[in-house]
Amino acid sequence: MACSYSLCWPVAALSRQSKFREARGRQTRRQPLAPAVLVALPLAFGVAGLAAVLLAGRPAASRVVAYGVCALVGLAAAAAALGVLLGDGRLAVGLFRPTPFVTFGLRVDPLAAGFALALGLATAGVSVAALGYARHYDDQGGPRLAALYALFAASMLLVLLADGVFSFLIAWEAMSLVGYLLVTHEHQLDEVRRAGFVYLAMAHLGTGFIVVGLFALVAATPGNPLDFAGLAAGAGGVAGGQLTRDLVFVACLVGFSTKAGAVPLHVWLPRAHPVAPSHVSALMSGVMLKTALYGMARVAFDLLGPASGAPSWWGWLVLAVGLLSAVLGVLYALMEHDLKRLLAYHSVENVGIILIGLGAALVLASYGLPATAGLALAAGLFHTVNHALFKSLLFVGAGAVDQATHTRSLEHLGGLIRPMPQTAALFLVGAMAISALPPLNGFASEWLTFQALLGLAGTGLPAVEVGGLVGAALLALTSGLAAACFVKAFGVTFLGLPRSGHVPTGESPWTVRAGMALLAVACAVLGLFPGAASAALGSAAALAGQRSAPTTDLGDTRGAEMLGAQLVDGLRQTHVQPSLALGVALLVAVGAWVVLRALGPVPVRRGVVWVCGFDLVPAMQYGSTAFAETIRLFFRRVLRPERHLTTAEWALAPYFPARLTTRGGTPALIERHLYTPTMHALLRLANQLRAVQNGSLRYYLLYVFGTLLVLLVLTR
């Protein structure tokens, strides 16, 4: 393989370069600003990080400058991404070329812009909140945290903009490593170090699969191009044909699913997110997981050639993984009573919902329905943006609760709506959005996902129709369970009476509320005008509708653009009007209020709650575990909850216990039955390898000699 690189590189590189220049020249005339700004923004995040380091002597100044700049850069990124999406501007920049076949470059296209929009909006809101939230890290390595935070944002943006396998993998690894440093920020704690290790191990497992997948693709593509455009163009002539493409797809699916947190590769997620500082968890959950989905979409819809040429089982596989992640994610979230772990499991659920959109798009494209496939991909992208918004909002809210009460356990919270009314109201917006309630944005994108599943009926095949119905039913189950979970999360935290002495003294800092308000307003706007939002993503989603006809000119995207225009029109027509429903609901509510006022005032008296004549004590309330008990019993076959009697004192055995103590919970079954045995097997293997790795120099010299011999024999 190595020799083939050196032979064809000059020709391939030349033609590639000229194509770059062509594409660049044509696009610069049309849309000069937005993509150019977007490409420059990773550097701007870097400047924020640098400022944090330079001001390290004054932590408060460092915090304000770094997070302030990050907020502005985030807004700029969102605006630039929107400009790219609306103007369909493309740009490719070759940065530098250290060795003949390694090129580092950046590229902006609508798909990357769609994800950059999510990144920009979420980063802006979270950074504003971090201005106040990160205050209590001022004397605990605050400047380091701020610098890493800015670097994290920069590396995530670089992942989205990277052009070429090398650039992508380096940005990817930088993101993973900076993420590790952020997760382990409070590394004095045992729990944090353990979570960090699991994160790092899983991240590298995933990266390993991605490296294998991408380099296998490069090796099999004629001319061994390393840039994305070259790979996409050569996808038709991959050596080994469909089998190679299948293997590359599966390897990338496994690798990216690990980072995205899809079941059963999600194990790092509920450990790493809770221990990281909350503004970091917000970015990790809101944005970092999405970069993995970006990678998946890039590989499946672009690098492996047009999705219309893909076998339909790719789509079904992604759809199945998505449904499994959605249902199991929300079920385990319901069983949680740590607020941040609960949110982390919800990320698993929402990644599942996005995967449902991507999977449906692949299935539809493979059955030759490009327009509906585009709609399905638009659903996935729209949910990506929405989840970035409401999950950041919720994590920031959870951070505010944690900071005010010094506990994340729902069993110790309650009644926070009185000391923190505004935080509570903003958290409620996020809770309603993630529960897919109209008129907020979560509903809009789930609606679009339902339409994508309905679109499967367009194939006219009964089996596919039934598949769509099963998918829709499971998606509905997911949103029903999510609503239950957020009734629990919001109700137990903010309503009722405090369950312990963890009572906050007042509101969260105003910047935290301002950041949350920014995200909440974005949730409401995207929910009320879903047609405009999804149409803006239409140009990115047109990727799913590419025909499998061989495209010779890489710069020629006119076919996709035309489909994009069609799709945008289609999305404007297939719309739902949550704003009208909101209008009717408001009309009725206000009307009822006015009519009742006209009926005359009635006396309202404050009284005690009726609890069978006893005095009300907070322990009488349902806690988190009690609230989820009915659902735990409904799904006992899946969750397999456990309860062990630990001690028993009998007044009269076995009928009258004097005192019973039980321990119970919902075990993490996937870890117990999949990861623990694998770990043990690996450790056993490692133990046996110790016979080889015995520390004696003579043996090592022998190995070197043996290896040389073998190599000499093999290569002759």
Added chain:
Amino acid sequence: MSGLVSLLLAVVLAPLLQGLIKTTKARLQMRLGPPVLQPYADVWKLLRKGSVVPETTSWVFGAAPYVVLGSTAAAASLVPTLWRGASFGDAILFGGLLAVGRFAMALAALDAASNFTHMGASREMAISAVVEPALVAGLFALAVPAGTTDFGALSLARAGDGLLSLGPGSFLALAALLIVAIAETGRVPVDNPDTHLELTMVHEGMLLEYSGRPLGLMALAAQVKQIAVLGLIGALFVPWTLGDAGAPLWLALVGYAAKLAVLGCALAGIETLNAKLRILRVPNLLGTAAALGGLSLVARAALGG
């Protein structure tokens, strides 16, 4: 316009339907029962009475009745009643609006800090989580052949199919949606609307701390939800009386009333013939409903119709 007509019809007729169901049930059980118009008197009386609000509550408790009534009425406005008119009645939006009402009611129940309201909220959210897939499966079984989730387009497509829309596939979907209607309206065998035993109630349990005017709003909202769900089933399965399907206005009105009466009597009959299910067996019932939705598509593919 048609939305406003649907809304007004639902709000005005909702207590009447409730009275009809109660009277039918009483007669089936050899009781005299209250007058048919009694629910109007009940709501009217409650709306003019003062209320006792628990000391533990926040603004959530006070706002919930208005949110519940508003979102339920908005859901009712999506249902085609007399004619289809402007098309914005979407199946998923309908489910979403009902979910908003349920969400607000459950939060209000948690706000009251009483173990009984909390128990009601816990059960209601658990049941609703398994109702959702059955609802979507039932609606998708109809939406897949029609290719749309818009109620107006859906019912007209079914009306246009003529007798084909009375095939076995349709009946399976009807059965699925009837089970969903029972669960959504909180009736036996899923919930018991008449009980006042704290340990068995679900919907009533959540409302335990409400009294007077807010309770009146909640009661009205529950009745509006009932008429909306039954009206929807009527419009989807007997679409020929809709104005756009060629029926004159008087027939549309009579058809609407007749469909509601038949479905209401069916609910009363089911309530009389069945005992309340143990709550742990509710998922089996709703799982059956979801499976019926899937079977409906299979039957349509195999047998047509």
